[in-house]
Amino acid sequence: MITTPWHQMTARERARWVFDHWKLAIPMIVVIIAFAVMTLPMFAPLPVMPNFGLLLVLLWTLYRPQQMPEWTGLPMGLVGDILLGTPVGTNGLLLPLFMILVRYADAYIRRPNWIGDWLFGIPMLFVYHLALWRLCAIVADPIPFLPLATQTAATIAVYPLAAHIFARAQRRWAP
Amino acid sequence: MAWPPRRSSGRSSRRQRNIALLGRAATIAAVAIAAMLLVLSRASPDRYSALRSSAADLVAPLWAAVLVPLAEVQAAAGSVADYFNAVEKVRLLEGRDRMYEIERERHLQALHENRELKKLLKVSEPERERIGVFAISGSSTGAYVRYALISGGARDGIEPGQPVFAASGLIGRTVDVGNRATRVMLITDVSSRVPVRVVRTGLPALLIGKNLPLLDIDLSGPSNAVVRVGDRLVTSGDGGLFPPGLPVATVARISGDMPEARPTATPDGLEYVIVERPYMPPILLPEEQPQEREAHPEAVNQTRAAQ
Numbered sequence: 001m002i003t004t005p006w007h008q009m010t011a012r013e014r015a016r017w018v019f020d021h022w023k024l025a026i027p028m029i030v031v032i033i034a035f036a037v038m039t040l041p042m043f044a045p046l047p048v049m050p051n052f053g054l055l056l057v058l059l060w061t062l063y064r065p066q067q068m069p070e071w072t073g074l075p076m077g078l079v080g081d082i083l084l085g086t087p088v089g090t091n092g093l094l095l096p097l098f099m100i101l102v103r104y105a106d107a108y109i110r111r112p113n114w115i116g117d118w119l120f121g122i123p124m125l126f127v128y129h130l131a132l133w134r135l136c137a138i139v140a141d142p143i144p145f146l147p148l149a150t151q152t153a154a155t156i157a158v159y160p161l162a163a164h165i166f167a168r169a170q171r172r173w174a175p
Numbered sequence: 176m177a178w179p180p181r182r183s184s185g186r187s188s189r190r191q192r193n194i195a196l197l198g199r200a201a202t203i204a205a206v207a208i209a210a211m212l213l214v215l216s217r218a219s220p221d222r223y224s225a226l227r228s229s230a231a232d233l234v235a236p237l238w239a240a241v242l243v244p245l246a247e248v249q250a251a252a253g254s255v256a257d258y259f260n261a262v263e264k265v266r267l268l269e270g271r272d273r274m275y276e277i278e279r280e281r282h283l284q285a286l287h288e289n290r291e292l293k294k295l296l297k298v299s300e301p302e303r304e305r306i307g308v309f310a311i312s313g314s315s316t317g318a319y320v321r322y323a324l325i326s327g328g329a330r331d332g333i334e335p336g337q338p339v340f341a342a343s344g345l346i347g348r349t350v351d352v353g354n355r356a357t358r359v360m361l362i363t364d365v366s367s368r369v370p371v372r373v374v375r376t377g378l379p380a381l382l383i384g385k386n387l388p389l390l391d392i393d394l395s396g397p398s399n400a401v402v403r404v405g406d407r408l409v410t411s412g413d414g415g416l417f418p419p420g421l422p423v424a425t426v427a428r429i430s431g432d433m434p435e436a437r438p439t440a441t442p443d444g445l446e447y448v449i450v451e452r453p454y455m456p457p458i459l460l461p462e463e464q465p466q467e468r469e470a471h472p473e474a475v476n477q478t479r480a481a482q
Binding site: 036038039040041042043045047062063064065066069071073074078079082083084085086087088089090092093096097100105106129130131133135136138139140141142143144145146147148150151 | 179202208209210214217220221222310316319386442
């Protein structure tokens with residue numbers, strides 16, 4: 001590991017530093033891929049596509065908070081906004097606030113096992129979608145809540161699957 | 176359980192405190208930037224259209240590649256299923272064909288007569304012009320918008336604001352056009368409005384999307400029409416975007432203040448859609464030309480002076 005300050009490095013050393021630390025970007029890359037997966041062409045009458053990106057952010061914030069600082073919510077959220085069609089900036093604004101909320105609640109609520117974490121995630125995901133709904137209604141056209149409710153339910157249902165993917169990502173590419 | 180675990184003691188090195196402080200500052204900056212972007216997108220929702228269309232360009236080929244084997248499997252399953260009860264199916268279809276033969280003859284005569292009459296009256300009708308047939312290769316049908324991605328873009332001649340339909344009916348209109356992919360606003364989207372006509376009565380109505388499976392039918396036009404369950408709704412051609420006569424929806428429920436309709440065409444990941452030019456492109460009047468959002472008042476004045 002190079003410990004020279006950035007401004008004293010040569011270009012070659014800087015390139016080396018970036019190459020050595022690319023693993024720091026893995027959480028962001030995985031979440032962005034999850035947002036891209038949500039654009040699968042599946043047209044159910046009501047949205048049943050879970051919010052994979054948000055779930056992964058929740059998992060990272062719960063289990064590996066140091067790998068995902070709050071400010072990374074901005075770039076991830078903006079990519080999500082562009083891919084999912086929400087007004088640009090809604091997810092970008094809400095993801096950092098969501099991470100702060102989860103960290104705060106995490107410090108106060110004790111859970112015995114992963115099922116406890118799942119139950120803990122339910123109000124968090126619900127609050128996020130509720131805030132998103134209100135924010136979308138303020139910024140753009142008001143939308144009905146029913147599709148959001150089905151999406152929240154789907155998101156809660158696939159928590160174990162997302163936890164599995166998260167654990168695989170950790171084992172394979174842990175920084 | 177968060178890992179590494181939190182320190183129970185409050186002691187930390189100066190370096191750690193600095194990093195924590197930097198992180199907090201970055202978070203505040205991120206929230207502020209996001210709020211600014213949000214205000215900007217409130218001011219002009221179309222500002223990020225270029226970004227969205229380039230994102231479509233990136234995502235669409237991905238899904239197109241992923242869905243190829245799926246389409247093959249579906250086609251194979253379909254052709255296997257076709258062999259079951261083949262004889263009965265052929266007999267049924269032959270019988271139906273004989274039944275419709277007379278109707279077809281009558282229809283052709285009516286079409287011919289209609290053409291002749293229109294020629295006599297010197298009716299000038301705009302031509303429908305097809306741009307191409309494209310596969311659906313993505314969606315953003317979250318809870319917020321109902322959009323589809325199609326695998327054709329500016330290089331195929333698609334432009335924003337063109338009608339999109341499938342074999343069974345109207346799908347929507349093109350919105351953000353990338354080079355190779357386009358985002359299509361479905362008729363169920365919350366900001367979609369489609370002028371329609373009730374086939375049985377011939378009276379106009381407006382179909383309003385609401386991100387739900389059913390569409391609202393706004394009948395509060397000049398005619399105050401009445402609909403029944405099962406009535407078919409076709410495009411009326413008002414507004415000049417959609418060609419008249421395309422099936423759009425069927426009235427499904429009449430309750431509450433607005434009757435509701437079910438769209439006839441539901442897009443599917445393994446389906447193809449047709450994109451056409453707008454039926455009657457809007458005529459730009461000279462004084463309406465510099466009405467774009469970015470046009471500065473000074474620039475507008477200058478162009479007016481030049482004209």
